[in-house]
Amino acid sequence: MIKLAVVDDHPIVIQGIVSLINNLENMQVVGSFQSGSALISFLNTHEIDIVLLDVMLPDVNGIELCAQVKKLSPKTIVIAISNHTERSIIMQILQNGASGYILKNASVEELKNGIETALRGELAFSKEVIEIIAKPSVNDLKGRPKFTKREKQILQLIAQGKTTASIAEELFLSPLTIETHRRNMMQKLDVKNAIELINIATEQLLI
Amino acid sequence: MIKLAVVDDHPIVIQGIVSLINNLENMQVVGSFQSGSALISFLNTHEIDIVLLDVMLPDVNGIELCAQVKKLSPKTIVIAISNHTERSIIMQILQNGASGYILKNASVEELKNGIETALRGELAFSKEVIEIIAKPSVNDLKGRPKFTKREKQILQLIAQGKTTASIAEELFLSPLTIETHRRNMMQKLDVKNAIELINIATEQLLI
DNA sequence: TTTTTTCTACCTGATTTCAGGTATATTCTG
DNA sequence: CAGAATATACCTGAAATCAGGTAGAAAAAA
Structure with missing residues (x-):
């Protein structure tokens, strides 16, 4: 059996x-x-x-x-x-x-x-x-890049529609830090705006 | 039976x-x-x-x-x-x-x-x-606003991560028109950025 | 056929995001 | 411990979005 x-x-x-x-x-x-x-x-x-x-x-x-x-x-x-x-x-x-x-x-x-x-x-x-x-x-050629914990955390907040400023406030970080993380993620996925970032990351189960 | x-x-x-x-x-x-x-x-x-x-x-x-x-x-x-x-x-x-x-x-x-x-x-x-x-x-008090066909069409393209300019090109419209539609939708749902627009619209089955 | 809605387009200005960097302290890892 | 990865923060400038209007033509509804 x-x-x-x-x-x-x-x-x-x-x-x-x-x-x-x-x-x-x-x-x-x-x-x-x-x-x-x-x-x-x-x-x-x-x-x-x-x-x-x-x-x-x-x-x-x-x-x-x-x-x-x-x-x-x-x-x-x-x-x-x-x-x-x-x-x-x-x-x-x-x-x-x-x-x-x-x-x-x-x-x-x-x-x-x-x-x-x-x-x-x-x-x-x-x-x-x-x-x-x-x-x-x-898209396969890129492989599946890895996001750090911090990046994932910030990505989730971005996905909720929060602005850089409010995310910074929530995490007690500088807005510039949030931007840096966002841009690093966008670069990893080779996309040109936050909406694409969310879409691709969701597709690839990166969140 | x-x-x-x-x-x-x-x-x-x-x-x-x-x-x-x-x-x-x-x-x-x-x-x-x-x-x-x-x-x-x-x-x-x-x-x-x-x-x-x-x-x-x-x-x-x-x-x-x-x-x-x-x-x-x-x-x-x-x-x-x-x-x-x-x-x-x-x-x-x-x-x-x-x-x-x-x-x-x-x-x-x-x-x-x-x-x-x-x-x-x-x-x-x-x-x-x-x-x-x-x-x-x-959120319920707002009710479910109605989007026009054009608005839905544009919303779908926004949701794909396309920029105003590229949507305008695709639909043979002025970028300003696209912006107006986007802003009208944002106003209907009372949100302050495009990501929220997509999130709420998706939740409410408006797309 | 009026009236209303929808679609279109524009103006101005503020805010935010995007893109290229650099840089330092900390933490993880071999 | 040394090196790599991570998390943090800043600079500058370009591009895009956001927010508040106005407005006319076309289509739909009354």
Whole structure:
């Protein structure tokens, strides 16, 4: 019997996956979780064949969580389930050891096939994902730059629509410092205004 | 037998709801759709007791779709299923005739209870939603301003991080015109920069 | 067909962001 | 400990946004 674990912060989605799996003869969902940390602590005491994980979770993002899972339990197969269609996200999660990437708007057949494909040791993708992978993007070449804690903190405030001055006040810093951080981030992502900064950073799960 | 229809652009979510309903004795999902228009054309030829609808759909938002459903078939019970926690969204969809509002991170029990509650003619909410409704927000008083087509069009380009100049070029308009539209929208939402404009507009489903 | 709304364009001036730097103290890391 | 990375702050100047108007033409609604 193949043992699965499911991670998704939406119970209804878990319900959907569980009911899908239970229709299959040789598989069983033995654990479902709404956060990455819950999954990790479960994996410490249980052996799991396949993990289906949502890329957008409240505590960690799928890229990091996938790496954690593979580190903890290298033979566990990880399949990402996501809404994100950014090529770089897909590629990075695959590099971190995922065996598949299936979009949430994929049909249930696609998901079912994906699980079976991954079980055979192949890579599993939903149709749309294959198209995304097929055409390389210029943005990928940049890689995924790292933001420091301070930068992330400031980015979040920028994303809320706060001005440099008010952020400076809130963090007890000079406005010039805030500007420097903003500009450093903009340079890292090669964008030319704050809105683009937020958009790209959000896409790349940098916030 | 109570007949349900489900609208959600994620087949897995539909799967979850269907499996949930099928466990109940007296209900049956007779139609599931991935867009608002698909639901509407179905309702033209079928009588449905309950519609479960996702608020974020590719074609229309839940506020408008709910109104359409109630107009077409006033006795059909509508329950919104959403991630949005903005009070104004909840209140508006209720004003448009919805009988409930359940968050996607609600437990399956909450959803089940909600459906039964709505069936009894009461309003059904998940726990979190009750808290949101309980405390009135200052933002609600403003109501939901309407954006014109042109304004929405420009707002979308702003949201992509484009500058006034490039938007003007793209739409064959004067940059001053773009600025005027942006400022008019900012005034309508009572915000003081473009990022806030995008945030609030997105929250309020104005884009 | 009036009236209203929408779309368009402009003016002026204040404020903010953007872009190129430099620089120093601190903290992390090999 | 030495070097690298991080966090902080400043300078200058250009560009863009923000805020307050006004105003006419076109489209939609009454």
